[in-house]
Amino acid sequence: MSVPVLRSAHVYPVKSLAARACDTVAVEPWGLDGDRRWMLVDKAAKAVTQRQQASLARIAAEPLPDGGVLLSAPGFPSLRVDGPESGRMLTVELHRDTVVLEEAPGDAHDWLSAVLGTEVRLVHLDEPSHRRPVDPLFSRPGDMVSLADGYPLLVTTASSLDALNALIAAGDRPEEGPLPMDRFRPNVVIGETEAWAEDDWRRIAIGEVAFTVAKPCGRCVVTTTDQHTAERGREPLLTLARHRRFGKQLVFGQNLIPEGTGVIRVGDPVRILDRTDRRFDR
Numbered sequence: 001m002s003v004p005v006l007r008s009a010h011v012y013p014v015k016s017l018a019a020r021a022c023d024t025v026a027v028e029p030w031g032l033d034g035d036r037r038w039m040l041v042d043k044a045a046k047a048v049t050q051r052q053q054a055s056l057a058r059i060a061a062e063p064l065p066d067g068g069v070l071l072s073a074p075g076f077p078s079l080r081v082d083g084p085e086s087g088r089m090l091t092v093e094l095h096r097d098t099v100v101l102e103e104a105p106g107d108a109h110d111w112l113s114a115v116l117g118t119e120v121r122l123v124h125l126d127e128p129s130h131r132r133p134v135d136p137l138f139s140r141p142g143d144m145v146s147l148a149d150g151y152p153l154l155v156t157t158a159s160s161l162d163a164l165n166a167l168i169a170a171g172d173r174p175e176e177g178p179l180p181m182d183r184f185r186p187n188v189v190i191g192e193t194e195a196w197a198e199d200d201w202r203r204i205a206i207g208e209v210a211f212t213v214a215k216p217c218g219r220c221v222v223t224t225t226d227q228h229t230a231e232r233g234r235e236p237l238l239t240l241a242r243h244r245r246f247g248k249q250l251v252f253g254q255n256l257i258p259e260g261t262g263v264i265r266v267g268d269p270v271r272i273l274d275r276t277d278r279r280f281d282r
Helices: 054-058 106-116 158-169 237-243
Strands: 005-011 020-022 024-028 038-041 060-063 069-073 076-081 089-094 097-103 121-124 153-157 188-191 201-206 209-218 249-258 262-265 270-275
Touching: 005 262, 020 060, 038 089, 054 106, 069 106, 076 106, 089 121, 106 121, 153 158, 153 209, 158 188, 158 237, 158 249, 209 262, 237 249
Parallel strands: 153 188
Antiparallel strands: 005 020, 005 188, 024 262, 038 121, 060 069, 069 076, 089 097, 097 121, 153 249, 201 209, 201 270, 209 249
C-alpha cells in the first residue's frame, strides 16, 4: 500500500484573500507561519470574508520579511503594507469571537476599499500566542488559533476530492465540475490515501510534526466561489448536502491542531498515529 504524503501546503496571509503555495513552511502552535495574521473588517468592525465579498478571491497578498504584505489586484497598482507599528488597536468581531487587533496604515484601508467598492479596514493579529483560544470542546487548554475560522489548520485529501467530483459528475449539475482543491482553501493536502480516510483519523504526523484531528470541517458558501473569477455556482454544497451531511454540517476535510512545532515539506510522509471510533450523526 502507498504511504500517504504531503502533496501541497498553503497559507493565506490575509484571511479570505488568495492562497499562497509553500514547498516548505514552519508549523507554529496557532497554525502555519504567516497564515491568516491579517484580516479585513467593515465599518462596524466585523470580519469581511468571501462569505460577504466573493471578489476577495481575486486579491493577492505576498508576505514580506517584516511581517507586512504586498497587496495586488487586477487593474490596480500593487501596495506595500509594512508590519503595523501604529499601536492603534481595534476590537473586532470574528464569527462569535471578539478579538483585539492592530490597525494597518491608512493607505491600506483606502486601497482595499477602492478595490472592493466598499469601506473596509485592514487589521493585524499581533499576538497569536494568547489573543484567540480554540473552542475548548475540541482542544486542550492553551491551544490558540490565528484568524482562521476556528482551528489552526485544515487538512484535505486528494482522493476525497476525486470521489466528490465523481459524485458531482453523476448529479444534477455536472457542468460545474470537476472542482479544484482551491475551492476548499486547505492548509495541507495529503495524497495516496483512500477516499474519506480522514474521517477516521484522530492523530496524524506530517514529517516530524504531530497534529490532533479536532473535528470535521463544515463547509459554507465560500466553496461555491471560483477562486480565480469570484463567480459562484451551487457546487459542491449541492452534492455535499446529499452525500456528506453529518448532523447540521456539510463536511469536507478535517480541522487540525498542532501538538508541537517544526517544519513540514511537500513530499513529507504522513503517518496515521491514531484512529477514532466516532461515528458522525447523519
